[in-house]
Amino acid sequence: MATMQLDGLLQKAKELEQQALQELQALSNTKLCEEFRIKYLGRKGQLAQLLDALKVLPPQERAAAGRALNLLKEMLTAELERRMVEFARLEEEARLRAEALDVTLPGRPQKLGSLHLITQVTKELEDIFVRLGFEVVTGPEVETDYYNFEALNMPKDHPARDEWDSFYIEGFEDLLLRTHTSPVQIRVMQERRPPVKVVVPGKCFRRDATDATHSPVFHQIEMLWVDKGITLAHLKGTILAFIEEFFGKNFEARFVGDYFPFTEPSLQVHVRRKGSPRWLEILGAGMVDPAVLQEVDYDPEEYTGFAFGLGVERMAMLKYGVDDIRTFYQNDIRFIETF
Ligand code: DAH
DSSP states (O other): OHHHHHHHHHHHHHHHHHHHHHHHHHOOOOHHHHHHHIIIISSSSHHHHHHHGGGGSSSSHHHHHHHHHHHHHHHHHHHHHHHHHHHHHHHHHHHHHOOOOOOTSSOOOOOOOOHOOOOOOHHHHHHHHHHHHEOOOOOOEEEEEETGGGGGTOTOOOGGGSOOOOOOOOTEEEEOSSSTHHHHHHHHHHHOSSSSSEEEEEEEEEEOOTTTTOSSSSEEEEEEEEETTOOOHHHHHHHHHHHEEEEEEEEEEEEEEEEEETEEEEEEEEEEEETSOOOOOEEEEEEOOOHHHHHHOOOHHHHHHHHEEEEEHHHHHHHHTTOOGGGGGGGOHHHHHHO
């Protein structure tokens, strides 16, 4: 009986060996190898089951059968290991091949973004003023009533304040979004002694109804030059120089009288393409009012100055033939890519 069991067990081992060797030959990757290992060599695999069956054999037979099964196990393990190593190498090679970069391939051009037309025009104007000897400075977009109005010769009840419909900051009576870049004139003069020769680019905000030439957010560049002996001739010369530099010879400018509380005299400048019937107002300007100079402790007997504030959008519209200011803010990719 016992011998029968031993024979049966050895027979099973023989069959297992044949089948396992056959399957080993058919393996083709590490994943299948792992499945094979579990099926034959795992804790609950077929060999483990045979070894388990040893328990019923008498001790003298158990040793010999155990040795035979262990030899089989070692043989299958070694053989499997050999195949695993082989597949692992092939798979690694395939992975490296798939990941390989061909550094000799020609480059493909990437589409880069570009600066918004308003940014481009601002930079172009800054460059012109820097070449004329001005320094670029900036100031805050949220301003106090004092800098935006009061110090610019507009006390609280001044009727000219109506020109600048303002956005006030909720909960802060005294704070507003600046309606122009002129408050930076005051900030700069408070910090420096003359001569002062600066340009100030920046965003401005007004509670205007939106139309083709008005937007609640827009950009200005402020210019201020204070020194001994500055006259209206400097103002006109500087303005005509930068207009010609920016627009070229196909445009012309005219000066028209105006009123601003912070300049005396005050004027505005219109520009048009030569031959066009339509003038566009692009800036307000004037000789700095003595009251403004006094406000920052500059002696108006000793120093004079001129200033202007230009609308960047309007300059861009005129030069590039954009007929609606809203186009700048709609972010239509066809418009943006045109410039
Ligand atoms: N701040 C004025 C505005 O936004 C424009 C202006 C006029 C600026 C005269 C100046 C100036 O510096 O002198 O309407």
